[in-house]
Amino acid sequence: MPRSRRIALQLLVQKDQASAARLAGYKRAMAEAGIPIDQSLIGDGTFTMESSAAWFDRLLASSDPPTGLACANELGLLGALHALGRLGLTPGRDVHIVTRDNTRLARFLPAKIGVHSVDMANVGHKLIEGLASRIANPLGPVAAILVQGRFDPAE
Template structure:
């Protein structure tokens, strides 16, 4: 495998010129850059990131601290579009993406502290934000570039990319009411999750505008695997005053709800109307009439990397905050 010196000799260029050409240096002629990159590709040249890190203090690595759902592998599959978007955007920006997987039992603050102590990354992406999330202040105090996927309610400026979960839940509830539904069930994830708090706020706002009192028995908290969703919704369907509408948290919650309906011989889109948040297009391949709010999670991943890269380049620059909308697609 060739090194920089060998490439320089082969091309009759200085080592400095070859190095700058491989980094698309503006001081190097475009034809020289193309010539160097072509030679490097043919020779199987790979940059020495370890040496670069020692020289510059940068690792050219970005790390996403990402919780896995142990014992529930299908939930983890739903994370792949986000990881894909982050991976491709990081590569385009000249970085490698590292996924630091955590389990439900891991302390989120300790996980971030371990990353800070390791000094093995140029920036962090943290997810699953909670109320008053202490990781934000920890990273700000440490001077580590970071971006959050989701928001917290701290009175401090920090960079984030989020989905407008409040508006999605509001629109889902309003659309179910437009179908004549008055008893509308709502799936939430864990109560501490800020995304769940925002979904609940949107649901409550829509009901309040319509003058419909909130029935706490129609609001479900949980990770909503297929099994837990089926069990929760089946219990609601067994009541004498069953729901006529359902706002699903995700695709797995939807599949569980459809299973519960099927067991009782009920028809989605007729006996019970459903609107689901969908990041994988799964709903469009199901034999059921379901309205969906589609969220482009690969696009979210790209935005996360863009914001994080801007923090690395200009740590004192404007703090980017991005709120992305879901796109509603009616039942077919």
Template sequence: MIEGMTLAARKAGYSLSIYSTTPDDDPVESVQRQLQARSTDGLIITRLVSGDPRVKLLLDQGMPFVAFGRTDLDTAYPYVDVDNEQIAYEATRRLMDKGCRRIALQLLVPEDQASAMRLSGYARAMAEAGIPIDQSLIGHGMFTMESSAAWFDRLLACSDPPTGLACANELGLLGALHALGKRGLAPGSDVHIVTRDSTRLARFLPAKIEVHSVDMAAVGRKLVEVLESRIINPLGPVETILLKGEFEPAE
């Protein structure tokens, strides 16, 4: 995504500066520093949370910006997002088509709006199939490889383990595969997996995994395009773009 943003910004005559924060940092303070420095033409904000205060702050200050992601505010604001709700819905339905009824779901931290959308899609698919949600099958976390492996191994050790898994990302996938391997279980037969994979990593793994891929370089380009239009015309139409994941069946 950063590569896509960098190339698009360069093409439009801008330079891209990256200001990263740790989970312990206050992201509002980072935005406030940029506003006080008055050294930027516009901002791209990421990792939106519920009621994200950065959106209201930037709207109030009149700073051109675009969000990568959405938040639950009534005010219109420009964003580019991936349709995580539909991706999770389709993943859950495809696992059901494989005969899975015990379906585990990986989510990031609960405050992350992308996780809220994934949970909504999963819940919709489960409700349509008349399958009650078992909260023990829903995992929240940053899902490094280690934490994913530990979480999924605990589920596999249960008396009624999952037969399907909707992975949050590639790191979560690798951890889950490690847990399966330790127990001598095979993805695609013992446990079916559908994952979101923005790096196309899954296609190089010797395992039957179904994938929703997203072209993150294209996301980065689109973010810069929307931001450039806000810089040029701050009072113009508010663009909102929702990008779909492309499904790739297991080979």
């Protein structure tokens, strides 16, 4: 009998804007796919490599472990990969992984990982442009800037 699709989500801190957006997107995607949300698969905390490995160890040891994982960042990813490696599990085969990776670290790993990234240099330029505009026109409208991200699926 096939296992249900169980997708875990790492959040850094549930109360920050990025984590709230990730959680909202996760809930929307799960609803669209008709997959019930299991709160035990949603983790939050400052995901260092060590804490990520410990959290993912606990999930993998459960009676119904996740088949997918969305990592909050590169450190969470490294911890998750460490947990998988200790069990002899292969990313992309045993557990599908996507991560946020603005350092481009994931492209150097010998693992099949979907990667979402944003050009942080471009973000910095946009912030400086916004600040300069605000200094030049302090009473003008506040600009909202959306920087396009990029998703590279697991190969």
